[in-house]
Amino acid sequence: MRSLLLTILLFSLMGGSVLAQDPVDVSIVINGKALDGDPPPRLVGESIYIPMRKVFTALGAQVRSENNVIIAQRGRLMMSFRPNVNVANVDGKEIELEEAPLLLAGTVYVPLRFDSVAYDGNTKTVTVVPGAAAAAPEISVPQERIALLKTGLTQLVVGNQGAILKVRDASGDKEVYYRGLDDRDTAPYSDKDHDGIVGACGVQNDLKGWVKDTIEAFTVLPKRQAIAFLGMVYSIPSSSVKDPGPAVDDAIEEFLISVVKENKSVVLRRQAVLSMAVGDQEDLEVLEAVLRLYETSENLWETFPVQQYFQYHADDLRKLPNFPAIRARVAAVNSLYTANILQYLDGQKP
Incomplete structure (x- = not known):
């Protein structure tokens, strides 16, 4: 013991x-x-x-x-x-x-x-x-599925700004898919990225099931990679044939929000915000979680991807009827990032 x-x-x-x-x-x-x-x-x-x-x-x-x-x-x-x-x-x-x-x-x-x-x-x-x-949370995911998940997630190389940067083979010796450097411009996923990452990890035949198992078995998996993987799936457009469906998006949203609100690790909260940032569509609950984190956290490293969230979603946010209130909440935050975020919201490039 x-x-x-x-x-x-x-x-x-x-x-x-x-x-x-x-x-x-x-x-x-x-x-x-x-x-x-x-x-x-x-x-x-x-x-x-x-x-x-x-x-x-x-x-x-x-x-x-x-x-x-x-x-x-x-x-x-x-x-x-x-x-x-x-x-x-x-x-x-x-x-x-x-x-x-x-x-x-x-x-x-x-x-x-x-x-x-x-x-x-x-x-x-x-x-x-x-x-x-x-004591440990009860996990119904079969051990062989957990082992496969651990192997697949360990293949992912995750950046602080660029989300999943590349994928290695199962041995870790060979790079099988490369996206770019750890930069905020790398973070948004392309259709090619979805194919490359999903294929390299071997989850293309049951993406919906792998997402469900990742969320349930999260406590025993490589956590940062798991959150990055869920963010990649969350970024698949609903118009794509690869999209696992709205129920999966809802499950990922609920999970990422819970990480931001409840997880004690600043590393995992930051990764969850980045996964929210690369999401395909705007969601009001996700928006509220991001805003609330920005309003309450004084850790600049943790809130850095909040900039990316507003950068990637500014066009959609400006269409919301409560956009003035959103902008006002951002403007009220005393942070080095506020000026940049306001420029994104105003349609300007910092």
Whole structure:
């Protein structure tokens, strides 16, 4: 059980905008025993970060540092990573982290994942709960389908601005489809892109089913690639013979909105906005989710694709009867991006 908790705490890293790194008065309790507060937990953005060595040691792991590489081992489970790098190695396999561990005041910190711990805001206590870590959402997708999804999604190379940039073969050694550089002009998908990506991933014969399975099995899949894949499908025009239908679009919209509203990872929220941006048609619920994020987030990295959303959809938005209210909400946001977005909405090029 402690090995499971150790894995969850490291590799389910929760996103958070790095706006502050202040110590917080929060107690950490593991197996009923409170840890001392030196070094203290820290508040980074909206997330509580915990000292990695202290917590992992309390969970029964041996922790050491070699040439700026942090190594944690318990039994046969071994993992290693570098501070401020979002790639880790688990038993010889490289894994991309949603958020990198941070080196703060000489201590390596990892962000809490609140489905593996219980947090009491009244007593300011974080309690590691073994039962919570063991629990997992029920997934009805067959394991062989999940394995195929993992393989296909891992083939996708996803950019910060350009959505899916290219597709590699299953071995990862050969590039089988290339779209362009990581630039906002690359993000909108063409009909050729749809064919190339869907074909390279081998999901052309059951696109509707693969979308359904991706959403249901999301928690066990490469998450960023999964969101990018759903965005690519969402971008298929309704007039195309490849379009899986309005019900699939509705399911993708609902899923992306939930990620933007509820997911703790800034990386995944950002990717969801980019997937919304490349969508084929305007949707009022999607628009509201994007506007709300722009109004409430102070993280410029997270809100960067909001510009792309308005850039790609400005023509359709100007046709809406409530366009003046939309423009006014954008104008009221104190952000470096507001001027550019207003120019897009006004039909001008920044």
